[in-house]
Amino acid sequence: MLDTLRSVTTPELIEVQLRPAGLLPRTLAWLIDFAIRLGVVMSVGTVLESLGDFGGGLLLLLYFGLEWFYPVLFEVLGKGATPGKRALNLVVVNANGTPIGWGASMTRNLLRTADFLPFAYGFGMVTMLCHREFRRLGDIVADTLVVYREKQQALPDLAEATPIMPTAPLDRATQRALVAFAERARGLTPARQEELADLVPHLAHDATGPQGAERLLGLANHLIGRRT
Amino acid sequence: MKQEFFEQQHAADWQAFEQWLKLSVNKRKDRPPLPFAAHELPQRYRHLCQHLALARDRDYSLSLVEHLHQLVQQGHDLLYGAQGNFGQRAWAYAAGGFAADVRANRWWVLAAALLLFGPQLAIMLAVHLQPDLAYLIMSPLEVARMEQMYSNDAQTLGRVAREASTDFQMFGFYIFNNVSIGFRCFAGGITAGLLTITALVFNGLSFGVVEMRLTQAGLAENFYSFVIGHSGFELGAIILSGAAGLRLGHAVIAPGQRTRGAALRDTARALIGMVCGLAVMLVIAALIEAFWSPLKLGLPIKLSVGGVLCVLPLVYFVFAGRRRA
Numbered sequence: 001m002l003d004t005l006r007s008v009t010t011p012e013l014i015e016v017q018l019r020p021a022g023l024l025p026r027t028l029a030w031l032i033d034f035a036i037r038l039g040v041v042m043s044v045g046t047v048l049e050s051l052g053d054f055g056g057g058l059l060l061l062l063y064f065g066l067e068w069f070y071p072v073l074f075e076v077l078g079k080g081a082t083p084g085k086r087a088l089n090l091v092v093v094n095a096n097g098t099p100i101g102w103g104a105s106m107t108r109n110l111l112r113t114a115d116f117l118p119f120a121y122g123f124g125m126v127t128m129l130c131h132r133e134f135r136r137l138g139d140i141v142a143d144t145l146v147v148y149r150e151k152q153q154a155l156p157d158l159a160e161a162t163p164i165m166p167t168a169p170l171d172r173a174t175q176r177a178l179v180a181f182a183e184r185a186r187g188l189t190p191a192r193q194e195e196l197a198d199l200v201p202h203l204a205h206d207a208t209g210p211q212g213a214e215r216l217l218g219l220a221n222h223l224i225g226r227r228t
Numbered sequence: 229m230k231q232e233f234f235e236q237q238h239a240a241d242w243q244a245f246e247q248w249l250k251l252s253v254n255k256r257k258d259r260p261p262l263p264f265a266a267h268e269l270p271q272r273y274r275h276l277c278q279h280l281a282l283a284r285d286r287d288y289s290l291s292l293v294e295h296l297h298q299l300v301q302q303g304h305d306l307l308y309g310a311q312g313n314f315g316q317r318a319w320a321y322a323a324g325g326f327a328a329d330v331r332a333n334r335w336w337v338l339a340a341a342l343l344l345f346g347p348q349l350a351i352m353l354a355v356h357l358q359p360d361l362a363y364l365i366m367s368p369l370e371v372a373r374m375e376q377m378y379s380n381d382a383q384t385l386g387r388v389a390r391e392a393s394t395d396f397q398m399f400g401f402y403i404f405n406n407v408s409i410g411f412r413c414f415a416g417g418i419t420a421g422l423l424t425i426t427a428l429v430f431n432g433l434s435f436g437v438v439e440m441r442l443t444q445a446g447l448a449e450n451f452y453s454f455v456i457g458h459s460g461f462e463l464g465a466i467i468l469s470g471a472a473g474l475r476l477g478h479a480v481i482a483p484g485q486r487t488r489g490a491a492l493r494d495t496a497r498a499l500i501g502m503v504c505g506l507a508v509m510l511v512i513a514a515l516i517e518a519f520w521s522p523l524k525l526g527l528p529i530k531l532s533v534g535g536v537l538c539v540l541p542l543v544y545f546v547f548a549g550r551r552r553a
Contacts, residue, residue, distance in 0.1 A: 010308075014277040016301055053394040060400030068411065076311070097301075099309030103500045110503065113415040137418055140489050141476075141496045152246070152298050155235075156291050172287050179231075179289040224289065225230020 006133060006145070008097040016097050018147040020133040023125060025088045026146055032084030037066045068109065075105045091149045104142045111138030159185040163226045164218035167205075174203070175223055182220030185213075231288045238279055242299060245272055249302050273303040324549020326505040331545065333471055333502065340470030343428040344435075344463070351436035359444060362437045374438050378450040395518050402514035406462065407507050413469035414476065414503050418492070421477020428470045449527060456534030457521045461513035464541045465506040472499045472506075509541065 006018045041063060048055030048062075074082040080091035080099055092100050092108070115124030115136045124136035133145055159182050170178070185193060190210065197204050197212035203219065204212035244263040251262055264272065280296040282288075330337060354361045362371055409427070416423025442451040476495055483491030516537060523530075 010277070010304055012274055012277040014280055014300060016304060017297065053397045057394070057397035057400030060397070060404045064400075064404040064407065067408070079305075097304065099305050101311055102314065103497065106504065107496045107500050110411050110415050111418065113412045114418045117419070141418065141492045143493045149301075150298070152302070153291075153295070155295050158289070176287055176290070183289055183291050223231075225232035225234075 004133070006147075008095075010097065018093065018097055018145060020135075021088075021090050021146045021148055022134045023128050025090060026128075026134070029082070029084035029088045029090055032087055033070070033082050034084075036083055037070060040066065071109045072102070072105045075100055075109075076102055085146070089148055089150060090146050092144055092146050095143045095145055100144055104144050108138035108142035108144050111136075111141050114138070156183050156186070158182050158220065158224060159217050160226075161214055161217035161221050163222040164215060165222055166203075166219055170203075170219075170223075178203070178216060178220045179223055182217050185217060229286070231286075231292065234283070234286075234288065235292065241272065241275065242279075242296070245276060245299055245303065249299075249306065252306075269303070270307060273300070273307060276300055276303060321501055321505070322508070324551070325501065327545050327548035328550075329498075329502045329505070330468065333475065333499075336471035336475045337467060339474055340424075340428060340467045343425060343470060343474075344432040344467055347429045347432035348436035348439075351433050352440045355437060355440040355444075359441070362441055365433050365437045371437075371441055375442065375445050375447065378442055378447045378454065380447075380450065395522065398522075399514055399518035402517050403511060406465075406514060407510045410465055410469040410506055410510050411503070413466065414472040414499070417473030417476030418480060419477070420480050421474050424470055424473030424477060427473075428466075431466065453527055453530040453534070454521050456531060457537045458513040458516040459534075460538035460541050461509045461516065464545075465509040465513065468502060468506040468509070472503055475499060 004020050004022075006020060007015045008018060009015055041059075044062060045059055048059045051058070071082050075092050078086075080093060085091065092105070094100055094104060112124075115121055115127075115138055117123050121136075124138070127140065128134045128136045131140070135145065139145060158179070161182075181196065188196075190213070193213040193216075194209050197216050198208055200216070201208075201212075204215050207215050247263045248269070251259055252266075276296065276299055280293070280300050283293050283296055351361070351365065366374075413424055413427045416427060439451065442448060476492070476499065479491040479495040480488060486494070520533075520537075
């Protein structure tokens, strides 16, 4: 399968689908986080420098904290995402789909050291590219996944049309395709709607052009239960 | 049931659920009232799961299924994401769980200790017989710097040649340096333990060289009065990180009747508490090393207080948390 979906069954016996994120978005997220950390160290560093040796000690502590605990704190307290990950709609979850806890987050971020070897996240990239769920060593050891989490969207309104009853029973795939077409119709140009309708002359009853598209919308309206 | 009717019937429920999720994040006092009480959440969540199952089974439109899926996912995160009481768990772990973990891993701890102290004793003997052998491990310059650091003219012990000049700066340095070493020693275990073994052996060798050269230079008194206070915590923590790394490496080499991934997962889950514990030990060691060890006090005081600090971790690991087990 080319699909990278991972289905997880929750205790309610419902399947939740997770979509693991690949190398590129995760690299970008890391770069954003790196830039943030660098910015913090540089800006706070100039302030701390004026405090002399005491400031130097504080700077080392800050650097230590950012190096090891920046991802952990954000992942556990910030709904599974560092600012970089949030910018790319990514979150870290346990392999069973539940939000990540302290232990798992610590493990996956400590293992960054191993992923970083031999240089520039070499091992991490290789394991990520070889793994079908794009896990780096830290993810394998901590049993975590980095997945896409899209923002909640409002339900789209199905394009209105006079409902038409199909003349013959439609199979499930066809029904699904018709409803999906009607949902997307508002975002398609009339020309594209007609082009799509022309691909299924048996459904459009040989009506072409605007009538064909209108007929498909009518069928979809009937399928979701609208009646005249 | 057709989709339109299904939506009409349940839209209010879904909206309430969505609203609840959105508002519950807001902790301020002036937030609008929640659409339903918190104790209703699990039940409403299960209803939502049922609706999603129905929507999938009846081939309702993709966007409706996706909408319900997202709501279910958010509810799932909220219900299963509770972290428990972190402070209480950490306290219980410090009060005995940590010691119990270390005792459970005692053979790994022993192995790590041998890998640290074995090379140390060997190189000490070698340098004692043939002082030039020290240069195998450290350059002459480094050896000279070490000797200067612990010389009698130094104002405070242990840091003259380093750039840092105040206790607090040294504290920052010790934390940054030592805790990072501890973490790396553990994580390096995934290379079948090779990095961990290298780190342990190399640290043992350099301790041995420094110790023997300073003894030969007649500076043993200064050296021991500096290191005795923090050595228990610091060496103890390094040995524990070595033990954790070795066990992780063992999971890679010999996963037993599990897949390698499963073996790594189980091992890491069993070890992560110990790794956090040793990080805390290193922080304590850094406090002692930065603020107590450099003090120039009479040797009897330094040795007696240092001796107590040194055996403290040992007493903890032997006696704490026995009742739990």
